Amino acid sequence: MSNSLRGVVVSHAGLAQSLVTAAETISGVAGALVPVTNEGCDGGSLKARIGEAIGDGPAVVFVDLPGGSCLAGAVRIARDQGRGIAVVTGVNLAMLLDFVFHRDLPPAEAAQRAVDAGGRAIRIPPA
Numbered sequence: 001m002s003n004s005l006r007g008v009v010v011s012h013a014g015l016a017q018s019l020v021t022a023a024e025t026i027s028g029v030a031g032a033l034v035p036v037t038n039e040g041c042d043g044g045s046l047k048a049r050i051g052e053a054i055g056d057g058p059a060v061v062f063v064d065l066p067g068g069s070c071l072a073g074a075v076r077i078a079r080d081q082g083r084g085i086a087v088v089t090g091v092n093l094a095m096l097l098d099f100v101f102h103r104d105l106p107p108a109e110a111a112q113r114a115v116d117a118g119g120r121a122i123r124i125p126p127a
Helices: 015-027 043-054 069-081 093-100 107-120
Strands: 006-011 033-037 059-063 085-089
Touching: 006 015, 006 043, 006 069, 006 093, 015 033, 015 093, 033 043, 033 093, 043 059, 043 069, 059 069, 059 093, 059 107, 069 085, 085 107, 093 107
Parallel strands: 006 033, 006 059, 059 085
Antiparallel strands: none
């Protein structure tokens, strides 16, 4: 098993799969991100899905919204597993692209880099 961080993208409906597909297509890096949807499951099932996607290694869990079932499941997993899992809300494509190229960092550092990259990508372009 690789020492590289795993990225888990958790979302409502099919957003996670779409973001993972786009990140892989743009970056050329496959297998660094795992999509998880909350579709058709309760809180316990979602927590299990997230845990399975994380596996045994360190991970950064990217969640679509700063509240709701996806965040609750991710935070519960991070608390249960202790160190080695960082949770980021407000996932966007720019942060995922940064993440796939910096998976050699500790989870907290990779998460902060991704947040910074994602934040820089949000702007109103000049008219």
